[in-house]
Amino acid sequence: MSKKQLIMEKALELFADQGFEATSVQQITDHCGISKGAFYLSFKSKDELILALIDYFTTQFTSNIDYLVKSTTIDSELLYKFYYTVFESFNKHSDFAKVLIKEQMRSFNKEFIVKMRSYDKMMEDTILSMVERLYDEEVGQTKHDLVFCIKGFMKMYSELFIFYNTPLDLELLAHSLTEKTNLLAKYVTIPFVSNELVQQFKQQSCNEVTNEQILGVIEQTLDDIEDSIEKESLLLLKQELLEPTLSRPLVKGLLENIQPHPHCKWAAYLLRGYFGF
Numbered sequence: 001m002s003k004k005q006l007i008m009e010k011a012l013e014l015f016a017d018q019g020f021e022a023t024s025v026q027q028i029t030d031h032c033g034i035s036k037g038a039f040y041l042s043f044k045s046k047d048e049l050i051l052a053l054i055d056y057f058t059t060q061f062t063s064n065i066d067y068l069v070k071s072t073t074i075d076s077e078l079l080y081k082f083y084y085t086v087f088e089s090f091n092k093h094s095d096f097a098k099v100l101i102k103e104q105m106r107s108f109n110k111e112f113i114v115k116m117r118s119y120d121k122m123m124e125d126t127i128l129s130m131v132e133r134l135y136d137e138e139v140g141q142t143k144h145d146l147v148f149c150i151k152g153f154m155k156m157y158s159e160l161f162i163f164y165n166t167p168l169d170l171e172l173l174a175h176s177l178t179e180k181t182n183l184l185a186k187y188v189t190i191p192f193v194s195n196e197l198v199q200q201f202k203q204q205s206c207n208e209v210t211n212e213q214i215l216g217v218i219e220q221t222l223d224d225i226e227d228s229i230e231k232e233s234l235l236l237l238k239q240e241l242l243e244p245t246l247s248r249p250l251v252k253g254l255l256e257n258i259q260p261h262p263h264c265k266w267a268a269y270l271l272r273g274y275f276g277f
Helices: 003-018 025-032 036-042 048-073 075-092 094-106 110-140 143-163 168-186 195-204 211-224 229-242 248-258 263-274
Strands: none
Touching: 003 036, 003 048, 003 094, 003 168, 025 048, 048 075, 048 110, 048 263, 075 094, 075 110, 075 143, 075 168, 094 143, 094 263, 110 143, 110 168, 143 168, 143 195, 211 229, 211 263, 229 248, 229 263, 248 263
């Protein structure tokens, strides 16, 4: 484990236990068994650390869900798998969710707000692709409203994992929300979030990821991982981004190589979008 990763994991434990404001850099370094100098070699400040935590966990979550939606081949299983994976992640990373909620309540940081809106939009796009695949013309006028309903289910039910310590049946929850979503898709006829309203949202927000941004993520990822098949695959994908020469099946195979690596998930997500997988 790298020193940066150690700091993030140990800091998360303290933030979840006693809050961001109450946790000092000294407490973090003591908890890690490192010096303050080592901390500041990895992060310029505590604020930068919290943003790094948000980036790390949110990109993992977003890329995992997107990969699940795109790789699940049986439509009848997709919605259940989607909800199960979402809440399994909330359950596994409830400490991070608590930190994120506290940060949202206290933060007026523009960078934080922009980041969260960007990740939210990416998740919307993934859910929309799932809705269009599952329900097709059945939800032509209500699909965007259904996307917001699914996001609402995710937010409301995630609170059960954040605020209560009672064990919850993930399978039952996933089946219950699958049923609710199917009912909404079948019977709702009056949307609030219309296609026209979504077009207005798009005009106010432009979140297209540029090639330069993807290359930046790749370079950072290459710095974070050791020599391995994932690193070799990522180097080939970087070259393909700069100068396309490979066949689509080979590009897809390279993407499959890097997907399981925890540090490569965000690069894989961005590259899948760029190459159209």
